[in-house]
Amino acid sequence: MHVNFERFDALEFRSCGPIDAPFDGVPYNMDESEAIDEELTSNELAILLLLASEAFSKNSQAELSFQGIKAKLNLHQQKLTKALERLTQKNLVDKTLNGYRLSKDAIKIVNSVLISVGNNPNTDPKEYIGFEMKIPLSSRNNELYKLVYLLKGRWFANWRWIGMFQDQASLKMEWQSIAGDLEACLCINENQLCIALFDKNSSPPTVKSDLLKYEFDKFLEKVQKIMNINLATYQSLSTTMIKTNSNCNRRAMSNWLSGYA
Numbered sequence: 001m002h003v004n005f006e007r008f009d010a011l012e013f014r015s016c017g018p019i020d021a022p023f024d025g026v027p028y029n030m031d032e033s034e035a036i037d038e039e040l041t042s043n044e045l046a047i048l049l050l051l052a053s054e055a056f057s058k059n060s061q062a063e064l065s066f067q068g069i070k071a072k073l074n075l076h077q078q079k080l081t082k083a084l085e086r087l088t089q090k091n092l093v094d095k096t097l098n099g100y101r102l103s104k105d106a107i108k109i110v111n112s113v114l115i116s117v118g119n120n121p122n123t124d125p126k127e128y129i130g131f132e133m134k135i136p137l138s139s140r141n142n143e144l145y146k147l148v149y150l151l152k153g154r155w156f157a158n159w160r161w162i163g164m165f166q167d168q169a170s171l172k173m174e175w176q177s178i179a180g181d182l183e184a185c186l187c188i189n190e191n192q193l194c195i196a197l198f199d200k201n202s203s204p205p206t207v208k209s210d211l212l213k214y215e216f217d218k219f220l221e222k223v224q225k226i227m228n229i230n231l232a233t234y235q236s237l238s239t240t241m242i243k244t245n246s247n248c249n250r251r252a253m254s255n256w257l258s259g260y261a
Contacts, residue, residue, distance in 0.1 A: 039090070043083040045113065046073055048092065051102045052110040055165065055260070056253045058172050058185075063098040064163035065153070071160055071176055098152070099163050107257050114254040129209065130198035131216040133239045135231065137191055147227045148173070148188050156222045159184060177215075184219050195220065196242070209241065 050072055055062035064072070070080050084100060087093035092106040102110070137144060151173060153161050158177050165172040170189040176182070184197045197216045224231055231237060 040109070041083065041086075043073075043075060043079055044087050044092075046075075047080075047083055047087060047100075048102065048106050048110050049113065051093070051100065052107070052257060053253065054163070054174075055102065056256050058165040058174075059256075060165035060167040060170065060172055061101055061260075062163060062165050063096055063101045065099040065161055067160060068162035068174075068176075069100065071162065071180065107260070111254045111257055114250040114257075128198050128200065128243070129212065130196050130242050131213055131239065132194060132196040132242045133220065133231070133237065135193040135234045135238075136236050137188075137193060144193055144227075144229075145171075145188055145190070147229060148186060148193070150226055151186065151223060154226060156226065157218070159219065159222070175219075182215060186223070195223065213241075 047069060050069065051062050051064060054064060054072075066080065066084070069075070069084075070077060073080070075083075084093060084095075087100075087106075088095055092103055092109065093100050094103050135144070148171065152164060155161050158179075159175040160178060162174040162176050165174070170187055172185060172187045174186075175184045177184075181199065181201045182197060183200055184195070187194045187196075197212070197219055199212050220231065
């Protein structure tokens, strides 16, 4: 099941929830030799759907790293290399300095899949628990916008870089724990900096909030070390425990992709 958290605005981390499971109704684990059609294998389709769903979730163009795609889809390195080479040759994926992103031609294919697979456009709602830190920004502390770029592509401690998401208004970054059970996101625009961490396996009331807060504090510690900054010095900083409600609607995703293209 893919998860898209309901967005209240372009910056809310309810749009940055975990998205790591197979797309409902699409066979991700078919043998690679078995093609969906004569030109597109199941691994290639899995990559396209992942890039599309990550972009939809973050409400921004998704550029995922090679290792990020590998971690999300749990694909063998050689199979992923082959699939990305084929997708690039077919102009379905663009290789950028930040990773891989969907081309406009690929969006058309993804939309056709979203509309055609399954009869039920929704998956069962699910709740995730996380912690979120927010810092309002102004002209006096907008240096943070430059400092967050020090985090781009960084692997640190238990965290692996997944990719980045950009639009005209904001920049978002994503990491995943080595075990794959935690996801962390950073989002910044001219008005606000947000850092959030979600437990992708636990849901209320089974979530261990003390352990999750410990992981969140450790993540913040590593981020601040790389940025060489103490976020606690910002008087308006706030940290809260948040609950996110998942909402997966393939038609909504298709409409979003159509507008984006």
